[in-house]
Amino acid sequence: MVKPRKAATGAYRRSWLSGAPPPRWVRVLPVLLLVGVGVASFTDSVPVDIGFLLGAVPPLAVLAYGPLATAFLGAATIGLLTIPFFHLDRPGNTDLFTLGFVATLCVFVSFVRGRRDQQLDLERTVAETAQRAIVPDVRRRVGSVRCASLYRAAERGTLVGGDFFDVRPGPHGVRAVLGDVQGHGLSAVATVASVLGAFREAVLDDVDAESIAARLDRRLVVDSARTEHAELFATAVLLDFAPHGREVRVLACGHPPPVLLRGGAVSTVELDPGPPLGLGLADVTPGTAATVSLLPGDRLLLASDGVLEARDASGAFYPFVERLARMTGVGLDRLPDEIWADLSRFTPEIQDDVTLLILSLDPSGPG
Known part of the structure; x- marks a missing residue:
């Protein structure tokens, strides 16, 4: 559904x-x-x-x-x-x-x-x-992974900006991505479409997160070469859920790492990040994917810069991890809306695309 x-x-x-x-x-x-x-x-x-x-x-x-x-x-x-x-x-x-x-x-x-x-x-x-064809709705369940998401484009009247996310099943397990391309608004839609198209192909062919990142990097390098002074790049977090078991490999490419909600505790996943995508460095200086063992009920939360870099009237950043600690009792489906409501109260004006993707491994379900 x-x-x-x-x-x-x-x-x-x-x-x-x-x-x-x-x-x-x-x-x-x-x-x-x-x-x-x-x-x-x-x-x-x-x-x-x-x-x-x-x-x-x-x-x-x-x-x-x-x-x-x-x-x-x-x-x-x-x-x-x-x-x-x-x-x-x-x-x-x-x-x-x-x-x-x-x-x-x-x-x-x-x-x-x-x-x-x-x-x-x-x-x-x-x-x-x-726009919906470019960034479609994420299903509530993809294989053994339960999903919840929220997307708010910064440019009024549009559904898609510079953020992108997707969750796809493949022969090597369920793969997820969340990222942010250079710029936002309608000018970034073409780059978002290109990156997501490459990701969906990589899910079917590539065996690990590092290979997917390299493919996305090449896609942006090729697209950038077609337009003079384009210099396209993107930051992203890739998640590679094992076909069996309770492990997920997480790779950050110039993007802040995910946050792990475990019971009443909130912590940031420790990663060795790689460079942003589109610089042609994914094969030269790739990041190192971290393996995270998930317990029943654990939730991984990925957020875009629109959340992490939001400021209040005094210029203070939105304390994302601290605010999440107050919401650990909120269910998976309701959590994106709770975060959005809290963010809207914190900052007087949303100036960047806001994207949230929450994933929880549930092997007992269908898929």
Whole structure:
């Protein structure tokens, strides 16, 4: 079963001013104004010179309604002003012509807005489909490994930035990767696609984490050579779960090591890291993979720079390990959201892609 990708929250939620459907109060406002003025015209305590408020009805209708509804509300506005029963202002011909012109113009604007929104929705759907194909949702279980993840791109309106992660089964066991390419936002998407494509091929062919790292390094070197002054590079952590047993080999390539949650204790995995990928050094000065023996219930947590280098208003770094010590009792599936909520409270503004990948070995399950 694939865990559905959750909608972004907080600063990442798309507002109605950014293309989301308008809230209910925006749709109710022109109708409420129209009805309110009509009812008020029968009240002796309210002066009768409030008809000018009806001039706001057609422009307000444009924000939430299509051409037909906007035309109906515009006609209702003119009718309300001209029907003697409501005794509103007794407008002159110039006023009525002006209001009629504004209402007609609002109908045209509503038509243009509707066509534009349809085109934007189509483009957004295509973009989201392409982005999800690059970084798909991680399954809750891959072989004998239970997984939980969270991804928040720093660039608003996008699902993919400069971070990447994946968990894949292969003939040599389950492999996982989490990393960060040079830059973030849409400019880094092509590099992310290239790195993840190389990783998915390496899972099927290469026998260990060092070989996978060398393949990713070569991929970036080749891509960088195609573009003048590109200098593409990436940091990454590779995990190689043994097909049988409770061991995982961990290799860091210029990226901070994973954090191990064991019972109520939190510790950083000790590694001899290698250079970042893309420098052409993976075969020359490779890092040394560390073998970690996992106990039942142990969880390995991988995080991107957006978490580890987040700062509060005073400039202090987010104390990741210390904060995790307070969350050791949180379940695997809920832990990414708990960390995200805590990070959002700590830092006033998220300025980098935030990625979390939590893995736990469970050989008793299916797979």
